[in-house]
Amino acid sequence: MKELTIDATIENIATVTAFIDEQLEHRDCPMKTKRQVHIAIDELFGNIAYYAYHPEKGIVTVRAEVTDNPLAVVITFIDNGTPYDPLAKADPDITLSVEERDVGGLGIYMVKKTMDDISYEYRNGQNILRIKKKF
Numbered sequence: 100m101k102e103l104t105i106d107a108t109i110e111n112i113a114t115v116t117a118f119i120d121e122q123l124e125h126r127d128c129p130m131k132t133k134r135q136v137h138i139a140i141d142e143l144f145g146n147i148a149y150y151a152y153h154p155e156k157g158i159v160t161v162r163a164e165v166t167d168n169p170l171a172v173v174i175t176f177i178d179n180g181t182p183y184d185p186l187a188k189a190d191p192d193i194t195l196s197v198e199e200r201d202v203g204g205l206g207i208y209m210v211k212k213t214m215d216d217i218s219y220e221y222r223n224g225q226n227i228l229r230i231k232k233k234f
Contacts, residue, residue: 100120100162100163100164101121101122101162101163101164102160102161102162102163103115103118103160103161103163104159104161105158105159105161106156106162106201107144107147107148107152107156107157107159107178107180108148108156108158109145109148109149111143111144111148112140112144112148113140114135115140115161116137116140117142117213118161118163118174119136119140119163119174121132121162121207122134122163122164122172122173123165126165126170126234127196128172128210128234129224129234132232132234133206135214135232136172136174136232137211138209138210138213139210139213139214139232140174140231142207142209143176143185143210143228143230144159144176144208146185146207147159147176147178147180147204147205147226148195150180150181151178151180151181151183152178152180152181153181153225154231157178157179157180158177158178158179158219159176159177159178160175161174161175161176161177162174162175162177163175164171169229169233170200170233170234171232171233171234172207172231172232172234173175173229173231174229174230174231175227175228175229175230176226176227176229177225177226177227177228178225179224179225179226180226181227182218182226183219184219184221185207185219185228186205186207186211186217186218186219187219188207197205200228210230213232214230214231214232215231215232215233216229216230216231217229217231
């Protein structure tokens, strides 16, 4: 398992994505899987950057592990920000028009639909959000 601790800022999304790509580099990860993981990183890390410490700034630890059976990447985001379970909110009704839908929630919905597993817990003053994508 590899770990990166970094400031929770939007500018660091690219750094986190590169860190994860480094872990996938020698594992023949399909491009479609990489794109889905990139979208998940953008959404999840972006939400932490925008909301976890607002209006202050804080740090996030990102852990990456590639498992062999099944071949998958497991990414864990850990922050000490405001407790928030993004999985607790109901999925948006995508049958409604954009005008009829509530604002927000679509990004997490996309992550839930594209990842094979997603979990959240608040433990010891930390938000711990874990995603898993098989490839």
